[in-house]
Amino acid sequence: MAVCETLVASKYWRNLHGLLCLFKPSGLSTSILSFSLKHTISKGLNKMKVRQPRKIVQYDASYGIPMETIETDYSDHPLIIGPRYQITDIRLHLPDYLGLFSSGVYVLGLNGGTKAARDLESSKPLKVYHVSGQLGIATDNCWKTGKKIQRAPFSKIYRPHIDKALAAMQASHQRHMYTNAGVDVQSQEAYDLAVQGLLRPESEYFPIIYGMRCVHFERPFFTIEIACTNEQEAYLLNLIYTVGLKVKSVAMCTSIKCIRYGPFTLEHSLLQHSWNVEQLAANVELCNKINEDDLKSGRRDNVMLSPLSSTSNNGIDTSGFEVEIKKDTTHRERRRENRLRAEQLEKTPLNEE
Numbered sequence: 001m002a003v004c005e006t007l008v009a010s011k012y013w014r015n016l017h018g019l020l021c022l023f024k025p026s027g028l029s030t031s032i033l034s035f036s037l038k039h040t041i042s043k044g045l046n047k048m049k050v051r052q053p054r055k056i057v058q059y060d061a062s063y064g065i066p067m068e069t070i071e072t073d074y075s076d077h078p079l080i081i082g083p084r085y086q087i088t089d090i091r092l093h094l095p096d097y098l099g100l101f102s103s104g105v106y107v108l109g110l111n112g113g114t115k116a117a118r119d120l121e122s123s124k125p126l127k128v129y130h131v132s133g134q135l136g137i138a139t140d141n142c143w144k145t146g147k148k149i150q151r152a153p154f155s156k157i158y159r160p161h162i163d164k165a166l167a168a169m170q171a172s173h174q175r176h177m178y179t180n181a182g183v184d185v186q187s188q189e190a191y192d193l194a195v196q197g198l199l200r201p202e203s204e205y206f207p208i209i210y211g212m213r214c215v216h217f218e219r220p221f222f223t224i225e226i227a228c229t230n231e232q233e234a235y236l237l238n239l240i241y242t243v244g245l246k247v248k249s250v251a252m253c254t255s256i257k258c259i260r261y262g263p264f265t266l267e268h269s270l271l272q273h274s275w276n277v278e279q280l281a282a283n284v285e286l287c288n289k290i291n292e293d294d295l296k297s298g299r300r301d302n303v304m305l306s307p308l309s310s311t312s313n314n315g316i317d318t319s320g321f322e323v324e325i326k327k328d329t330t331h332r333e334r335r336r337e338n339r340l341r342a343e344q345l346e347k348t349p350l351n352e353e
Contacts, residue, residue, distance in 0.1 A: 009048040009084070012281050016041065017112030019120070019287040020280065023269040024106040026255065030094045033106075037275065038087045044277035050084040053077045093117040097127065097258075099233030101143055104129070104258030105269050110284060116291060124200045124229045125262030126210070131253060133240040135220040138250035142237035152249040159217040165246035166212040166224065169239075173209040197299075200229060207231045221254070263294040 024033060078084060093109035095117065109117025135154035139146030175185055177199060183190045193199060201208055207230045216223035224243070226236070237253050244251025259266055268290065270283050 009045045009050045012048070012277050013045060013085070015281040016110055016277075016284060018110060018284040019113050019116055019291050020108050020110045020284055021261075021264045021268045021270065021287050022106045022108070022275070023266070023271050024098055024103055025272060026101055026103040029100050030096070030098070034092050034094055035087075037092065038090045040275050041090055041277060041280065042083070042085045042087050045085040046083040048277075050078070095121045097231070097261075099256075101237075101253075102233050102256040102258060104256075105261045105264055105266060106258070107261050107264050107287070110280075113284070113288070116288075120262060120291065123262075124204075126198065126227060126229055126260070127231070127258060127262075128260035129226045129228070129231075129236065130215065130223055130255075130257045130259055131226055131236055131240060132216075132221065132223045132255040132257075133243065133251045133253050135222070135244060135247070135249050135251050137252050138241065138244070139252045142241045142253055144252055144254045146252070150250050152244075154220050154247075154249045157219065157247050157249060159214060159222075161247045162214045162217060162222055162224075162243065165243055166214060169242070169246070170209060170212045177208055204230060207235050263290050263299075 022033075022037075024030075091111050091114055093114040095106075095108065098104065098106055107117065107120065109115070134144070135157060136152055137148055138150035138152070140149050141147075178185045178190050178193075183193065198210070199208070207228060209226060209228045209231075211225075211227040213225050214222060215225045224240075226239070233256065236256055240251050240253040264287065268283070268286060270279060
């Protein structure tokens with residue numbers, strides 16, 4: 001029985017290697033989350049039965065007869081060297097797609113799962129957000145706790161106005177994605193790219209929005225569901241402000257909640273009050289299985305558009321892609337020829353009679 005008790009902590013430690021899906025609350029930074037998680041794991045493991053100190057063999061020949069004694073090696077005792085499991089023994093890989101104001105699904109790598117977390121992050125998985133806003137008020141940082149700098153009327157704004165603005169913004173984003181790739185949206189080449197899989201930018205500074213829709217509207221509050229990749233928190237904040245401008249008002253963001261990160265959803269995430277060693281080990285086992293199924297499905301093998309040298313503007317890459325852009329020679333060239341012909345006629349002197 002004593003041997004089984006000494007293996008409890010080591011058994012849970014072996015299970016804490018892989019991907020971990022947590023529910024990150026709003027207002028909690030990733031650095032505080034990392035420290036809290038490491039402290040919880042180390043404290044939980046040290047409360048269990050851990051390995052006993054090593055034994056050493058000593059020989060005593062003071063009485064003329066060598067005697068062999070087995071004593072405790074105090075250089076390996078927890079009271080001398082500290083607890084068996086230290087915070088520094090735990091390794092974490094924290095992605096940066098959720099900011100301070102954001103909440104929701106947060107997938108990270110724990111110990112031996114740091115490489116799997118990096119591979120998942122580099123594949124640019126599809127993320128789905130529920131972003132809420134409030135019409136009529138604008139702040140300096142587009143967040144509800146910022147300094148109010150503007151007010152605007154919103155009594156004549158209805159849900160169809162929000163839907164129309166979102167449809168126009170979604171079409172603009174998708175058209176911009178194909179245009180930067182040098183492909184006409186109505187061409188066969190665009191269709192061939194679309195059937196290959198989800199288009200993902202190779203650059204990590206170029207956000208792409210795949211879908212936007214209004215899921216709740218109760219004036220002045222509204223909620224938008226956004227499917228995107230390569231986004232940042234500041235980008236979503238500015239998006240809500242842009243929606244307010246599209247409906248001829250202003251808006252500020254009240255909440256950002258990630259409900260999906262690749263194959264992981266809210267059902268797989270652990271709430272903060274459930275962050276203990278037993279449930280964390282069970283969640284790691286579940287997430288590793290989901291990750292293996294996602295790799296076998298081939299959903300990550302999608303089209304990557306590699307960008308040229310870019311100049312970022314407010315964290316958003318507006319560069320082109322490594323595809324030759326097709327120029328419209330039917331309209332632009334004709335206008336240029338007519339302009340040159342008119343300039344030549346103006347410079348030509350009139351014949352004197």
